[in-house]
Amino acid sequence: MGHRSVVEHRAAVERLLGDGSREQVPLDRHTAWRRLAADLVAADDLPRFDNSAMDGYAVCPGAPDQRTYLVVGDVPAGSAPAFTLAPGQAARVMTGARVPEGTVGVVPVELTDARPTGPAPECVTLRQDPLPGRHVRLRGEDVAAGAVLAAAGSEVTPALLALARSAGCTTASVHVPTRVAVVATGAELAPPDADPGAGGIHESNSDMVAALAEAAGCDVRRVAVCSDEPDELRALLDELDADPHVDLVVTTGGVSAGAYEVVRQVCSPLPTFDFVHLAMQPGGPQGLGRYGSTPVVCLPGTPVGAFVAFHVLVRPALDRRHGAPAAPAGRAAYVGKTRHTRPGRVQFVTSVLHDDGTVTSPDARHLTALAAANCLIEVPEGVDELVEGDLVVVHPV
Numbered sequence: 001m002g003h004r005s006v007v008e009h010r011a012a013v014e015r016l017l018g019d020g021s022r023e024q025v026p027l028d029r030h031t032a033w034r035r036l037a038a039d040l041v042a043a044d045d046l047p048r049f050d051n052s053a054m055d056g057y058a059v060c061p062g063a064p065d066q067r068t069y070l071v072v073g074d075v076p077a078g079s080a081p082a083f084t085l086a087p088g089q090a091a092r093v094m095t096g097a098r099v100p101e102g103t104v105g106v107v108p109v110e111l112t113d114a115r116p117t118g119p120a121p122e123c124v125t126l127r128q129d130p131l132p133g134r135h136v137r138l139r140g141e142d143v144a145a146g147a148v149l150a151a152a153g154s155e156v157t158p159a160l161l162a163l164a165r166s167a168g169c170t171t172a173s174v175h176v177p178t179r180v181a182v183v184a185t186g187a188e189l190a191p192p193d194a195d196p197g198a199g200g201i202h203e204s205n206s207d208m209v210a211a212l213a214e215a216a217g218c219d220v221r222r223v224a225v226c227s228d229e230p231d232e233l234r235a236l237l238d239e240l241d242a243d244p245h246v247d248l249v250v251t252t253g254g255v256s257a258g259a260y261e262v263v264r265q266v267c268s269p270l271p272t273f274d275f276v277h278l279a280m281q282p283g284g285p286q287g288l289g290r291y292g293s294t295p296v297v298c299l300p301g302t303p304v305g306a307f308v309a310f311h312v313l314v315r316p317a318l319d320r321r322h323g324a325p326a327a328p329a330g331r332a333a334y335v336g337k338t339r340h341t342r343p344g345r346v347q348f349v350t351s352v353l354h355d356d357g358t359v360t361s362p363d364a365r366h367l368t369a370l371a372a373a374n375c376l377i378e379v380p381e382g383v384d385e386l387v388e389g390d391l392v393v394v395h396p397v
């Protein structure tokens, strides 16, 4: 086993996963949270035409003291008035309706003598002057056709969906989700509905890693649990390699120094694989390579190690494939309580970042600490103590 820095291994995972692809997809709710692969450009003006922001009367003012106007038309939303207002004329308009040519301003129905419902009256008396532009939304005032609504790399949020659809966009070029298979290995692992027996445990990594992959924008195609039998893992990897719908396999367990390390037994003889011990804790033992033509990233079996390794090593490569901007180098926080750390390796401590900017770490070996964590403190290699009040770098998880 070689020794490798986190930075070096993260780069190796990025090289292994490579670039993703892009596709043109309908701009609907299924596109939400994906990343744009190209700028999204308005197809239409928004608004598409001058329209009323109020239920009321579109008015073309007459004499300065004129209060009562002839109502020459009635315009519900969705219709296009075929007439033009002359000075001294008004038309009843509904919110969102196209205002007739000649409209100077709109007076809300509440500020007139007209009843809000029923047929339009012949005349209307205004209690407010029709101010120029008042309650009129002008064509293109929000966005002009051809304007960039969101740059490549932006996430398609529900609000961006609303903007883009309103501006007439029907499709978008987005990054294709990486199709992932997750394989948890270990003879001791019992599925949730099985009795683990005397020496077995409740299996948990497979769905944790699958959920992390989905949160990273992946399309999880397969979640499997495999024993420590090399032939069983080989058969499963053969099957996944033959599946054209799998871009990446993530395994957990079976990579350290024991006698039954199935992932290492099956993969380390392959010249395309590399098993290393990273200068990082947890998540130190790691492997990566190609099984056939399929990239495989091998995470350690401890749930905390697998979680941390996914965040620190795999997520950045997925973000890159999915067009997300590179994660910031972390944010600063103050240590809330003094604690020892192990020197000699970079530590990623599952921790809680509080609203007051302090960060505390329950016993990081425990899954309760993992479940409570909202960040990882990155403790540099040489540091053996985090002292209350010290500034540290944290990464949100």
Ligand SMILES: Nc1nc2c(c(=O)[nH]1)N[C@H]1C(S)=C(S)[C@@H](COP(=O)(O)OP(=O)(O)OC[C@H]3O[C@@H](n4cnc5c(N)ncnc54)[C@H](O)[C@@H]3O)O[C@H]1N2
Binding pocket: 184, 185, 186, 188, 189, 201, 202, 203, 204, 205, 206, 252, 253, 254, 255, 256, 257, 258, 261, 282, 283, 284, 285, 299, 300, 301, 302, 303, 305
């Ligand atoms: N002699 C050495 N022993 C170990 C070393 C070492 O360097 N020398 N490294 C330790 C470190 S650090 C880690 S991390 C683990 C990694 O071991 P493996 O990746 O081979 O994982 P396993 O041995 O299969 O399992 C470790 C641990 O996690 C539990 N586990 C495994 N898979 C699951 C799962 N899907 N769901 C829930 N829990 C799981 C498993 O039962 C073990 O308790 O090696 C250390 N040993």
Ligand code: MOO
Binding pocket: 280, 281, 282, 283, 284, 285, 300, 302, 304, 305, 306
């Ligand atoms: O590196 Mo292991 O993941 O310490 O626990």
